[in-house]
Amino acid sequence: MDSVIQRNFDVAVIGAGPAGIAAAVAAAESGARVALLDDNPAPGGQIWRGGAKSSHHSQAGHWLDRLSNSSVSVLAGTRVFYAHNGALEAESDDSLWQILYGKLILATGARELFLPFPGWTLPNVVGAGGIQAMVKSGLPINGKRVVLAGTGPLLLAVAAYLSEHGANVLCICEQASFSQLCAFAPALAAFPSKLIEAAQLRFRSRRAPYIMNAWPVAAFGKERLQSVQVSENQRCREIECDYLACGFHLVPNLELARALDCRVTNGFVEVNEFQETSQPGIYCAGEPTGIGGLEPAIVEGRIAGYAASGNLNSAKQLLATRVRYKKVVNAMKKAFALRPELATLAKSDTLLCRCEDISFEDARKHASWRAAKLHSRCGMGPCQGRVCGAAAEFLFGWTIDSSRPPIFPVRCSSLAASSLPSSPAQRHGGSQ
């Protein structure tokens, strides 16, 4: 039987990436008792996965040190599956955590957008951020042939990272056109971390071509990937490789914000100048408020942490910096907007939902995400639509606007010990 652990904190922060770490440290340094919860085995999020030693970001060491020197209670390997009215419930390997909080900060980050094409379910077709995460987690990549495809600055950063670890990066296929990227070059050139510039420089020396107007069309192989067909300026060619790493930019993790009824506008959590959501006492920082990468996430996290701990003077000093970063967020969105051809890659029998093996055709015939779930089981598997739901929003223009607890699959023992209401009526009746 799992143990049930009950604790009480002034501020609970969910997500230990840069935004969550900055928020937790700011709140703790303002005198609050703070818990920082994260599903991953260690704090750092995806960008700082593996700690300071496996990251190029000098800020990684700074913030991870500051976190370990702070009074923050770090609960890694702990998944929050329910939150309501000043309490949250989370599951670790052997415990159920019931945490009472005064203020809540959502720093739940983003995941990669994956789009279906024939063969995308084959082993060794992976995410771009995904393969980087796996190499940081010990996967040997030396000598492996990798094709990177999709969109966004992450492709370049991953290409640079993999090359440095000995991978043979064959090419980087960027779906955006040269003119589309150029139109936003001035704004992107100001990208604070200079990530793009750094990656390109590192890359040029290793001669992996950066091909624009290019995207994956199909992946081939029996038990695992053997080759990929890419469309390159309207011509197709097949490339043999060990890994195809795809990422069509990022989508925010909104499950918890939605379950808490925080207002979401145009796909992002709405916040005021202090990062407070439409729900008083619930704050949000980082990618769920707009995809902007490291710098905006840290500033937003600090503002949220200061504001949630009542230290408004410190929060106010950061407001101007955040406004500057938000311009980059908007430019990024336009520069890497997805081209419509990407919605036509899946054939009728290509799987859309990988958990329940529901085909593109069986999902498409329904009128909405809700109807597809009810009638086909699309999005009803363990990932709860995190992969196919985000794809369906782009492919079919469907809106995903609700999220029900538990927002992660949990053990029966956790569910039995949880205060999670068993029916929606009970949930709404009990929360007012």
Add this chain to the structure above:
Amino acid sequence: MLETLTVRVNGSPVNVPAGSTVAVAVLLSTGACRTSVSGQPRAPLCGMGTCFECRVEINGRQHRRSCQVVCEADMEIKAHG
């Protein structure tokens, strides 16, 4: 020299660098983690705990996301790729 440790995947020993996730051990051995509901082999996609493609059995407990669990010496891993 990197420190390594040994786990077993479907009964066969696999050496991995210390700190590796179970997903890495599986990719270095069977290459696939699970069989999908229609019988296809599947392996990690997202690498960060959201896609659930990397589910395996670890020390008798099923449906563990192998990308989120760090290898410990003598772990018994069952992959059904």
